Amino acid sequence: MGAAKKIGRQTIAFANPPVILSAASIVGPKEGEGPLKDYFDRIAGDMYYGEKTWEKAEQKILQETMELALSKAGLKPADMDFLLAGDLSNQIIAANFTARSLGIPFMGLYGACSTMYEGLALGSMLIDGGFARYVLLGACSHYATAERQYRFPTEQGVQRPMSAQWTVTGSGAVVLGKTGQGPRVTHAIIGRVVDYGEGDPNNMGAAMAPAAADTIVRHLKDIDQPPETYELIITGDLGKYGRELVIRLAEQQGIVLGTNYQDCGVLIFDESQDTHAGGSGCACSATVTCGYLLKEMKAGRLKNFFGLGTGALLSPCSCQQGESIPGIGHGVVVQAN
Amino acid sequence: MGAAKKIGRQTIAFANPPVILSAASIVGPKEGEGPLKDYFDRIAGDMYYGEKTWEKAEQKILQETMELALSKAGLKPADMDFLLAGDLSNQIIAANFTARSLGIPFMGLYGACSTMYEGLALGSMLIDGGFARYVLLGACSHYATAERQYRFPTEQGVQRPMSAQWTVTGSGAVVLGKTGQGPRVTHAIIGRVVDYGEGDPNNMGAAMAPAAADTIVRHLKDIDQPPETYELIITGDLGKYGRELVIRLAEQQGIVLGTNYQDCGVLIFDESQDTHAGGSGCACSATVTCGYLLKEMKAGRLKNFFGLGTGALLSPCSCQQGESIPGIGHGVVVQAN
Numbered sequence: 233m234g235a236a237k238k239i240g241r242q243t244i245a246f247a248n249p250p251v252i253l254s255a256a257s258i259v260g261p262k263e264g265e266g267p268l269k270d271y272f273d274r275i276a277g278d279m280y281y282g283e284k285t286w287e288k289a290e291q292k293i294l295q296e297t298m299e300l301a302l303s304k305a306g307l308k309p310a311d312m313d314f315l316l317a318g319d320l321s322n323q324i325i326a327a328n329f330t331a332r333s334l335g336i337p338f339m340g341l342y343g344a345c346s347t348m349y350e351g352l353a354l355g356s357m358l359i360d361g362g363f364a365r366y367v368l369l370g371a372c373s374h375y376a377t378a379e380r381q382y383r384f385p386t387e388q389g390v391q392r393p394m395s396a397q398w399t400v401t402g403s404g405a406v407v408l409g410k411t412g413q414g415p416r417v418t419h420a421i422i423g424r425v426v427d428y429g430e431g432d433p434n435n436m437g438a439a440m441a442p443a444a445a446d447t448i449v450r451h452l453k454d455i456d457q458p459p460e461t462y463e464l465i466i467t468g469d470l471g472k473y474g475r476e477l478v479i480r481l482a483e484q485q486g487i488v489l490g491t492n493y494q495d496c497g498v499l500i501f502d503e504s505q506d507t508h509a510g511g512s513g514c515a516c517s518a519t520v521t522c523g524y525l526l527k528e529m530k531a532g533r534l535k536n537f538f539g540l541g542t543g544a545l546l547s548p549c550s551c552q553q554g555e556s557i558p559g560i561g562h563g564v565v566v567q568a569n
Numbered sequence: 570m571g572a573a574k575k576i577g578r579q580t581i582a583f584a585n586p587p588v589i590l591s592a593a594s595i596v597g598p599k600e601g602e603g604p605l606k607d608y609f610d611r612i613a614g615d616m617y618y619g620e621k622t623w624e625k626a627e628q629k630i631l632q633e634t635m636e637l638a639l640s641k642a643g644l645k646p647a648d649m650d651f652l653l654a655g656d657l658s659n660q661i662i663a664a665n666f667t668a669r670s671l672g673i674p675f676m677g678l679y680g681a682c683s684t685m686y687e688g689l690a691l692g693s694m695l696i697d698g699g700f701a702r703y704v705l706l707g708a709c710s711h712y713a714t715a716e717r718q719y720r721f722p723t724e725q726g727v728q729r730p731m732s733a734q735w736t737v738t739g740s741g742a743v744v745l746g747k748t749g750q751g752p753r754v755t756h757a758i759i760g761r762v763v764d765y766g767e768g769d770p771n772n773m774g775a776a777m778a779p780a781a782a783d784t785i786v787r788h789l790k791d792i793d794q795p796p797e798t799y800e801l802i803i804t805g806d807l808g809k810y811g812r813e814l815v816i817r818l819a820e821q822q823g824i825v826l827g828t829n830y831q832d833c834g835v836l837i838f839d840e841s842q843d844t845h846a847g848g849s850g851c852a853c854s855a856t857v858t859c860g861y862l863l864k865e866m867k868a869g870r871l872k873n874f875f876g877l878g879t880g881a882l883l884s885p886c887s888c889q890q891g892e893s894i895p896g897i898g899h900g901v902v903v904q905a906n
Contacts, residue, residue, distance in 0.1 A: 235699045236698065236699045236700055238650075238700070242674055244700055247699075284890075285890050287886060287887065287890060288890065313575075314759060318679065321884070321886065322659040322660070322884055322885070322886060323659070323679070323681065323882065323883065323884035323886075323887075324679050325882070325884045325886065325887045325892075328762060328882040328884075328895060329887070329892070329895070331761075331762040331895075331897075332762040332763075332764050332882075332895045335761055335762070336761065337579055337758075337759035337760060337761050338759070338760070338761060338762055338897065339678070339680070339687055339691065339759060339899075340678065340679040340680050340681075340687070340882075340897075341676070341677065341678060341679065342655065342660070342661050342677040342678065342679040343676070343677050344660070344677075350676055350677070354676060354691075357694075357695060357698060357700050358694060358698070360698065361573065361694060361695070361697065361698020361699060361700060362572040362573045362584075362698065363573055363575070363581055363694050363698060421674075422651060422674035422675070422676060423674060423675070424668075424672055424673065424674050424675060425665060425668040425669040425672075425675055426669075427669050545660065545662070545665040545669075545677075546660065547658070547659055547660035547662045547665075548659070549624060549658065549659060549660075549662065550624070550660075550662045550666070553621075553622050553624060553625065555662075555666070558665060558666070558668075558669045560668075560675065560677075562676075
């Protein structure tokens with residue numbers, strides 16, 4: 233067994249790439265009408281999912297997704313060494329209460345919408361480092377809980393500018409294992425916080441794009457390969473405008489991203505759904521990765537991808553106190569078995 | 570180089586125990602009048618610390634503490650492989666903005682008041698696992714930002730029950746290294762979320778005690794040693810009543826904790842300071858560990874300790890929706906060089 237290798241400044245190449253033993257996704261009704269609807273394991277009939285509040289619905293969705301991932305892998309909570317999870321709600325309550333139900337040693341993460349990929353990167357390190365045989369990880373978000381927490385009371389019906397994105401309701405979860413059958417996480421890269429001064433909570437794609445470009449460029453320079461080395465490079469939730477900005481920012485640093493560069497937020501909704509710039513939220517990259525990407529890989533239609541969770545480190549309090557919105561992007565490389 | 574070993578269900582024994590190369594602490598004015606005042610590196614003259622808001626003061630305190638830890642270790646941000654940090658503010662803004670300033674690849678953590686120890690445990694795994702040579706980690710809290718976020722507007726002057734604790738203003742930070750001189754982190758244990766149904770945000774010691782007892786008992790059973798194996802077992806911020814509850818809960822599970830069991834929240838203030846049950850907040854365990862414990866160790870007066878960060882996974886939103894307050898406890902064992 234060799235040791236993990238650091239390539240360049242930030243990229244980690246795993247000595248024994250951890251295996252994605254299973255993945256699960258549950259989405260809300262709107263996502264269940266979108267172009268990726270056939271890829272999700274369950275589609276909620278409404279935003280309450282049988283609960284009395286949106287927050288409880290969000291928690292239930294995360295917990296069910298994790299239970300589904302465990303059951304697909306044929307494993308139980310007691311088999312897991314660690315649970316890594318987070319969400320957008322203050323004090324990551326969906327993750328905390330899910331951890332309470334599952335009883336697995338738990339590390340709470342907060343990477344805003346990048347949390348799924350923070351978990352994938354970290355979980356892979358914990359396995360490759362010899363600290364775990366199995367790690368359960370996931371992230372969730374809910375349109376209505378996020379909207380009223382970050383922006384306006386949902387009932388107020390404020391008009392949304394065209395740069396706004398739509399927080400995805402749903403959750404994705406993965407069981408990572410030291411050995412077994414499935415795609416492997418070969419590389420991970422932890423992002424830096426980057427801030428170009430964007431201050432509009434209705435234009436988060438622009439706030440996150442510089443951090444996403446920083447991580448993509450850094451990773452490609454670390455491995456000294458062109459973007460075409462991956463069949464797909466995909467960011468988490470930059471939306472239409474954020475994606476265009478990443479292309480421009482990467483180009484300024486000598487990296488020309490081609491048609492193999494996509495964004496989960498662009499894919500999850502179509503124009504007719506009136507979501508403006510696209511999807512966002514922890515569940516955007518989580519459900520597209522656990523639903524679409526990993527199922528395409530299972531079907532043999534995708535050989536590898538470099539996925540990047542992108543987070544806007546937005547806080548209503550910091551915005552009110554005049555701060556801009558910094559972003560972050562964490563990435564992992566997944567290779568089909 | 571051997572591989573890390575899992576002992577029992579949850580305890581990890583590091584193959585090459587990471588070194589605490591430096592530690593720094595800054596506290597607020599009240600903590601600077603308490604019994605541990607001579608151990609802290611800096612004491613803020615007032616709660617604003619030269620900033621316009623309490624939130625900005627909190628962020629500045631965290632950043633200065635991290636810069637101080639780096640400078641004590643003779644290292645720069647660019648030398649660090651990872652930054653691990655979190656705090657109590659919604660969206661961990663103090664940590665995010667500190668990460669923006671330092672430019673180090675950043676993983677945001679949320680473990681409520683256990684965050685310092687979540688970082689110590691995780692940072693040690695990242696180093697022992699071969700993913701990092703240096704990790705900078707820390708946590709902070711601020712009485713006034715926490716009070717107005719979690720309980721009542723600070724200006725309202727609500728009377729506090731005797732079970733209430735006082736959120737510590739301050740920050741602790743540590744530079745962990747793969748090699749070098751200093752105390753070593755020999756073991757880590759990641760806690761499970763435990764909930765006995767306590768629902769009063771003014772009695773967080775009771776909410777956290779079951780999780781703390783769970784981790785302490787589990788660890789001692791994992792290593793199959795009595796509590797006296799450590800010179801000191803210390804919890805993060807249970808306060809007077811929470812500490813007593815841990816002693817009772819451990820006893821029910823066959824572990825008799827003696828006078829070598831203490832709590833950071835009990836030590837940081839004295840009776841005359843009118844803090845009721847004691848200190849709490851991320852900074853409670855962070856400043857007592859980085860100030861008092863590691864300085865006592867440096868002076869040769871403390872050979873080892875099992876420290877446990879304790880977190881109440883409290884959310885104003887979940888409390889309003891009728892939920893109880895689950896707790897968590899993460900621990901590390903530190904041995905003098």
